[in-house]
Amino acid sequence: MDLNYKELGLKVGLEIHQQLNTKRKLFCHCPTKLCDDVEKEVFRILKPTLSEMGEIDRAALLELRKGKKFLYQYSSKSACLVELDEEPPHLPSEEALRVALEVALLMNMKTVDLAYTMRKIVIDGSNTSGFQRTIFLAYDGFIEIDGKKVGIESLCLEEDAARKVEDREDVVVYNLDRLGIPLVEISTSPDIDSPKMAKETAKRIGQILRATGKVKRGIGTIRQDINISIKDGARVEIKGVSELDLIEKVVKNEVLRQLNLIEISKELKNRNAKVIEEIYDITELFKDCKSKIIQNAIKNGGRVKAIILKGFAGLVGKEIQPGRRLGTEFSDRAKIISGVGGIFHTDELPKYGITEEDVKKLREFLNVDKEDCIVIVADKEKKVDKALKAVIDRAKEAIEGVPEETRRALEDGNTSYLRPLPGAARMYPETDIPPIKIDKELLEDIKNNLPELPEEKIERFKKEYKLNDELAKKMVFSYYVDLFEDLCKKFRDIKPTLIAKTLEESLKEIRREGYNIDNLKDEHFYMIFESLSKGKLAKEGIVEVLKGFCEYPNKDIDEILELKGLKGLSQEEVEKIIEEIIKENIEVVKEKKEKALGMLMGRCMAKLRGKADGKLVNEILREKIKEFING
The missing domain is CATH 1.10.10 (Arc Repressor Mutant, subunit A)
Structure with missing residues (x-):
């Protein structure tokens, strides 16, 4: 479907979260490396606190309603008493502060004179303390995308969350190795007006971040959140878009979702639709039903219950995103709040072992018309009641239009419900860290030593290393850009073009063949080019040696040459x-x-x-x- 985003009033804002590659964590002296070792475990239950406004955040209240408990695993190699919330935070990392200020200046931002640390309430278990510490550092900047300015509203330096390991029925397991790693949070103004521009903006911010040479690379080190709204819709925050190429699709699919929800709302209002808030127990009616889900629930002492949505027939089953319907939204809400496996609704029945006769008996029992939709849940009674109350709330929102909420990005470009949109009631001051004076001499020093931006580096690579335009661009935006320059400096007898093609084209070639290039470390490339420089290896054998290191990363170059039959000849x-x-x-x-x-x-x-x-x-x-x- 071709959409006119200008007519739809599309507004998009981005929040980019990028881990910094510093020696220590933000508020303690632990290293910023992940560690799967588990030496000890700590069990916690978290509850929300009042903000400085005297209110409890609605997103925090939802987490409380889930009734989850948290198990924290840690090793002394990657966490200490600060992560465990048993010791006050140390003063922030000076290295992290400098990198964050450098990023701010590269985006034409104004910096604060005094930096205050705030606590952001988070009780999903991702922080042992129930809050995340964040430092507001800069504001009112901009970047240019295809000749148009996109405002950069704020830059914060904050601690990353704990790493989720496992989600059990009522306990979530986290590892504390990631908790406290410094990251910058960059928020743009809602100046982005198309899916393509959203992707290009995220790409440009990523380029600026990588230009510092102080950001972590790899899966999970950068996360994009997208705020999207259209005319007559609502602001929706989409969390966790980890792939740059997924941004366009996520924006397109969210616009489509909001347009369909607006149409559903209009139709529901035309029908004078109504949500009946009473929950009906239909366990006896369905005791002989052939559905395995229903039979398992009854067998385990659970109940089967239903609610009536007057005038909703045909609309609960309406597709609002590719492969997802309004009923899917009801199901998401029920799953998040109660933990049930899902819901049934009459727009999709008979199905799943529920027969036409079962549906007919149900309609007669509840005395509903064909224009009405019935939603059914089977599970433990407490979970069933929670689930149906969640569906009631979501159905009421469907009549009104598009609800403001936070959603989770899915791998196919769709989204699912995560929690209500947080408000101002989630922030309050950090009392353990004094304000930090941003020294003018420090800012001047950073200004005088700003790194090359990508376009400057491309021109240098073409001139200094004699790379063609295409290869220079690939190399500048490559994960291996720093390694490329190091190898060129160390092995001056080897043409930079060969080094660049090895790091770009050869690696892509062997990845396509199914080799795990994640096994390759910097030392493998140093061994390869040293062997090439000494005549122990011919350039035609590089690809085979790379494959060898992918298969046997712990072997040395001589062993790989022997294995591959590539011992150099006199x-x-x-x-x-x-x-x-x-x-x-x-x-x-x-x-x-x-x-x-x-x-x-x-x-x-x-x-x-x-x-x-x-x-x-x-x-x-x-x-x-x-x-x-x-x-």
Whole structure:
């Protein structure tokens, strides 16, 4: 569906969360590396507190209603008493402060004179204290996207959350290794007016962050949250878009969802639709139902209950995003709040073992019309009641239009309900950390030492390393850009183009073949190019050696060369093999003379690829053919 986003009044704002690659965590001296070791466990229950406004945040109240408990696993290698909330926080990392200020200046932002630390209430268990510490550092900046300015409203330096390990029925397990790693939170103004522009804005911010050379790379180190609204819709926050290429799809699908919800709302109002708040117990009616879910619930002492949605028939089953319906939204809400596996509704029945006869009996029992929809839940009674109350709330919102809420990004570009949109009631001052004076001399020093921006680095790579425009761009935006420059400086006898192609094209090639390039470390590349520099490896063998390191990351280069049959040959050995190939093809050489070079070169390289440099093979072969021709 082609949509006119300008006419729809689309407004998009981004929140970018990027981990910083600092030596220590933000409020303690633990390293910023993940560690799966578990030495001890701590059990906690969290409750929300009043904000400085004297209110409890609605998102925190929802977490409280879930009734979850939290188990924290940790190792002394990656966490201390600060993460456990048993010791006050230390003063913030000076390194993290400097990096955050550098990012702010690269985005034309104004910095504060005094930086105050605030507590942001979070009781989903991702922080042992029930709040996240965040420092407001800069405001009122901008970046340019295709000639248009996008405002940067704020930049905060904050601690990352604990890493979720497992979600059991009533206990969530977290590892404390990630808790406290510094990250910058960058919020844009709602100046973005198309899905494409949203992606380009996130891309540009990512480029600026990487230009510092002080951000972590890899899965989970950068997260994009997207705030989206359209005319007659509502502001919806979508959390956790981890892939840049997914941003466009998420924005498009959310616009489509809001448009469909607006249409459903209009139709419900036309029908004078109403949500009946009474919950009806239909366990006896469904005791002989063939549905496995219902039978399992009854067998385990649970109940089957239902609610009536007057005038909702045909609309609960209406698709609002690809593969997702209004009924899916009801189900999401029920699952999040009560923990049930899902719901049934009459727009999708008969199905799942529930027959047409079952539906007919249910309609007669509840005395409902065909224009009405019935929602059914089967589980433990307490969970059933919670689930149906959640559906009642969501159905009322459906009549009104698009609810303001926080949603979770899904891998297919759709979204699902996460929690209510948080308000101002989630913040209050941090009393353990004094205000931090932002020194003018520090800012001046940062200004005088700002890193190259990507467009500047591309031009330098073309000039200094003689890369073509395409390869220079690939390299500047590559995960391996710093390694590329280090390798070029260390191995000046190797062409930078070969190093760049190895880090970009060769790695893509072997990944397509199914090799796990995550096993490759910087030291593997140093070993490869050192062997190349010393003549132990020919450039034609690089790809095979990379594959070898993917398979055996703990072996050294000599072992890999042995395994792959790529031990470098002396010039005498190369000459001997070439002479044998000429003898085997002597009739062709007699007939074609110098023109036999191409065919013979192919046969030589079939035997010598990776064992001898192609240029050397060509020179020797050409000389040997001349010797034969000259008698």
